[in-house]
Amino acid sequence: MNHSTIANTEVIRLITIPISHYCEKVRWTLDLLKIPYIEERHVPPFHRSATSKNGGSSVPVLVTKSGNFTDSTDILHYLDTISSSGQYLYPTNVEMRQEVEELEELFDAKLGADTRNWGYFYRSGDRKTMRRAWCNSTPVLERIGFEIAFPLISAKVRQVYNITADSAASSLQGIKEIFEIVDRRLAGGKTYLVGDTISAADITFAALAAPVLLPSEHPVSVAKIEELPIEMAAVIKELQSTAAGVYALRLYRDQRRVQSSHPDRRKSSLQKVAET
Structure with missing residues (x-):
């Protein structure tokens, strides 16, 4: 609790x-x-x-x-x-509320799917990583089930989400497009995406971008960047250096108190x- x-x-x-x-x-x-x-x-x-x-x-x-x-x-x-x-x-302001809701919908529909699929391309076959990702503080019987059924579960994930090299490349392009949208909205030194306080749009972006930014404040730690495949780590470092990446990491550092x-x-x- x-x-x-x-x-x-x-x-x-x-x-x-x-x-x-x-x-x-x-x-x-x-x-x-x-x-x-x-x-x-x-x-x-x-x-x-x-x-x-x-x-x-x-x-x-x-x-x-x-x-x-x-x-x-x-x-x-x-x-x-x-x-x-x-x-x-x-926000109570009608126009600002509409902005927040439109951004939240965009991030949910596009960014969330793309960060998941891109990450699974590299890591879904890694038993150790997926154990950390899926089994943290879960019932013991489910953890046993994970160990027994992991090859089948991993294969099913790749099938359900159509995880291939081509789909991963497409997902990465989608991630970069969303980051560019956020970069533009933050131009001029804006602290938040809409208005001057944190909103659902900010939380949604930061949370759904977390798999490709690896904020240290995230409550479920899976891997450090030096433990990742070289190609994956290079992309994460690139995204961390963008305005959108810096902003999301700042939100985790300043707002995510766990x-x-x-x-x-x-x-x-x-x-x-x-x-x-």
Whole structure:
């Protein structure tokens, strides 16, 4: 649980795959808005047992008394309505709100898919890396399942997302195009993409760009840049040096505060039972 005082407050449940950048988008928002929650982590494809029970097929799924939410953008809209922190992710100004929502949709639809597919091209066959990415603080039986079924799971990932050299090259081009869009929006020394406070657009970009920027503040550490294939590391260094990359890394450094909510402390009762 990420907050110690939850008296008279609903504690919502976030079902995740640890490394999922869409889950990180929601996790970051919950932490930023100081909304109490329990994170329930699962190994793919075993996560489907938990998500299907709550109306979803993939992650993230947010389980609340008001209903279950199965899309990261819908989740952020909901969290914005229940926040009592005084901080909100969608501006009240109609035009600015439209800008935020359009950028969030662009990043979700394009950047999220491209960073995932490009990263999986290099790493989905690496058992050690994928163990770190998928098994962090997950139930012990799922971790055992990962070890037994990893070759099949890895092959399925590559099939489902059509991971090939050509698709990876196309994904990288898509990533660079989004970074160029963000570069242009930040021209003139802007601190945030829309307005003068952090919004859903900023969190979405930074979270979905994290796989190609490797911010040290990310709550699920998979690899250091020196451990990566040379070609992959070169691209990451290039992206880190862009205006968009510097901005996303700054957001992680200045806004992503997870020290009081270490992943190992965010376990549901199901996980605790499974790990005993």
